[in-house]
Amino acid sequence: MIVQIRVDDRLIHGQVALMWGKELNTKGILVANDHAAGDETQAATLKMACPADQKLLIRTVDEAIKVAADPRGKDMRIFGLVDKVSDALKIVEGAPGAVGAVNVANTGRFDRSDDTAKVTLVTNVILNPYEVxxxxxxxxxxxxxxxxxxxxxxxxxxxxxxxKLG
Incomplete structure (x- = not known):
C-alpha cells in the first residue's frame, strides 16, 4: 500500500530521503514520473539520492498505478512521490483504496505554464488552472x-x- 503520496516537484531530495521514509515507516519509495522513468540521467540521480534502507522504483504514472493496485503489495509500506497533483489524482483514481493519504507539499515552481493564470494555494504550492x-x-x-x-x-x-479559492 502507498502509505502517502507526496507531491513535490523535486521528487527525492534531502528532506524526503532522510526524514519522510522514517516518519512514515516505509521500506520502499515509488517515484511516479513519466520523465524520470524515461531519462537515464534523472533516474541515476534519483537512485543516488535514495537512502540505502529504502528500495526504489521509478515508474511512469501508468506503471505506478499497476504497482499500487497489485495485491502483492497491499501489506508493503510504500512512500510515493510525484511532481504534480494531477499525477497523484491519477494514481488515487486508478488504484482505489491503495493510497492512504496525499501530501501536497511543494509543487508548481518549475511549471512553465502562464504565470498570470497561476494561483498560490499556500507557500510553495503554486497551481495552474489544470492543477487547481x-x-x-x-x-x-x-x-x-x-x-x-x-x-x-x-x-x-x-x-x-x-x-478559499472559491
Missing part, C-alpha cells in the same frame, strides 16, 4: 489530502485551502 481542478477532484475522492512540508510542520487540510 485536479486538486479539487483529489480532495473530492475522500482520500486525506494535506499540506505538510516537513515532518514536524503542522498539517493543513487542503480542502480548507481549496475552499
Amino acid at each position: 481542478e485536479a486538486t479539487k477532484k483529489l480532495v473530492a475522492t475522500g482520500v486525506p489530502v494535506i499540506h505538510q512540508v516537513g515532518v514536524t510542520d503542522t498539517k493543513t487540510n487542503v480542502a480548507d485551502l481549496v475552499a
Whole structure:
C-alpha cells in the first residue's frame, strides 16, 4: 500500500530521503514520473539520492498505478512521490483504496505554464488552472489530502485551502 503520496516537484531530495521514509515507516519509495522513468540521467540521480534502507522504483504514472493496485503489495509500506497533483489524482483514481493519504507539499515552481493564470494555494504550492481542478477532484475522492512540508510542520487540510479559492 502507498502509505502517502507526496507531491513535490523535486521528487527525492534531502528532506524526503532522510526524514519522510522514517516518519512514515516505509521500506520502499515509488517515484511516479513519466520523465524520470524515461531519462537515464534523472533516474541515476534519483537512485543516488535514495537512502540505502529504502528500495526504489521509478515508474511512469501508468506503471505506478499497476504497482499500487497489485495485491502483492497491499501489506508493503510504500512512500510515493510525484511532481504534480494531477499525477497523484491519477494514481488515487486508478488504484482505489491503495493510497492512504496525499501530501501536497511543494509543487508548481518549475511549471512553465502562464504565470498570470497561476494561483498560490499556500507557500510553495503554486497551481495552474489544470492543477487547481485536479486538486479539487483529489480532495473530492475522500482520500486525506494535506499540506505538510516537513515532518514536524503542522498539517493543513487542503480542502480548507481549496475552499478559499472559491
